Amino acid sequence: MRPLFLALVSAACATAANAGEIQNVRTLDIAVSGAVREHCAMGGIADMDFGNLERRGLGIETPVAFDCNIPFTMTIKGARGALTHRNMPNGQGPYGGRLSYNLAVRMPVRHPATQVINRSFTGAQLQSGGVISSNGGIASDGLILAVELGMPSGEAGLLAGDYSETITITVSPI
Numbered sequence: 001m002r003p004l005f006l007a008l009v010s011a012a013c014a015t016a017a018n019a020g021e022i023q024n025v026r027t028l029d030i031a032v033s034g035a036v037r038e039h040c041a042m043g044g045i046a047d048m049d050f051g052n053l054e055r056r057g058l059g060i061e062t063p064v065a066f067d068c069n070i071p072f073t074m075t076i077k078g079a080r081g082a083l084t085h086r087n088m089p090n091g092q093g094p095y096g097g098r099l100s101y102n103l104a105v106r107m108p109v110r111h112p113a114t115q116v117i118n119r120s121f122t123g124a125q126l127q128s129g130g131v132i133s134s135n136g137g138i139a140s141d142g143l144i145l146a147v148e149l150g151m152p153s154g155e156a157g158l159l160a161g162d163y164s165e166t167i168t169i170t171v172s173p174i
Contacts, residue, residue: 040068040171048147053083053099053158059148066107068139071174076103076167078126083149083163096154099163100124106144109137123150126167133174 043065050058080089082098091097104120115137121130147167152158 036069038070038173040070040072040173042066042169042171043142045145050149053149053152053163059146061144061146064143064145066139066143068134068171070138071134071136072139073134073172073174074105074132075170075172076105076121076126076130076132077128077170078103078123079166079168081123081127081165082153083123083165085159086162086164088159088161091154091159094154094156095159096152096157097159098153099158100150100153101165102148102150103130103167104146104148105132106146107132107139108141108143109134109139111135111137114141123165136174 045062045064048060048062050060080098082100084099085091085097089097101123102120103123103126104118107117108114109117111134117132117134119130119132
């Protein structure tokens with residue numbers, strides 16, 4: 001029992017010695033730290049169905065939830081660069097199988113004042129990937145995505161059938 005008693009007395013004396021050292025200190029620096037996890041999140045975008053493609057001047061504009069608390073680069077890629085016929089993307093005879101489009105993005109970014117980034121790409125440009133940089137800013141107010149259809153590729157118009165394109169948007173931190 002005696003070794004345990006000595007250990008307790010030693011610990012009590014060590015604590016008292018440390019407290020005595022602090023009494024003469026006039027300033028004390030304390031390191032305070034923490035972290036906020038990086039995140040970029042984009043809301044879902046419903047499929048854009050234009051219906052009858054024979055009508056001219058078709059376009060859809062839709063708001064998209066978007067929040068990114070770090071500077072970022074957004075890359076937008078189109079799979080084929082045009083809305084293409086499901087079975088005959090090159091068309092048949094005088095009827096075309098491709099319908100061009102333009103995609104525009106309008107996005108407010110903050111650094112710290114808000115600026116609006118406006119970028120527009122043709123479908124052909126999106127095949128290799130259109131890039132938008134936040135230029136050191138962050139985004140918290142969403143974005144507007146607009147797709148406008150162009151003119152048919154064939155001399156007699158478009159071949160009857162279903163047309164589609166897949167557009168992929170990827171956000172990467174800088």
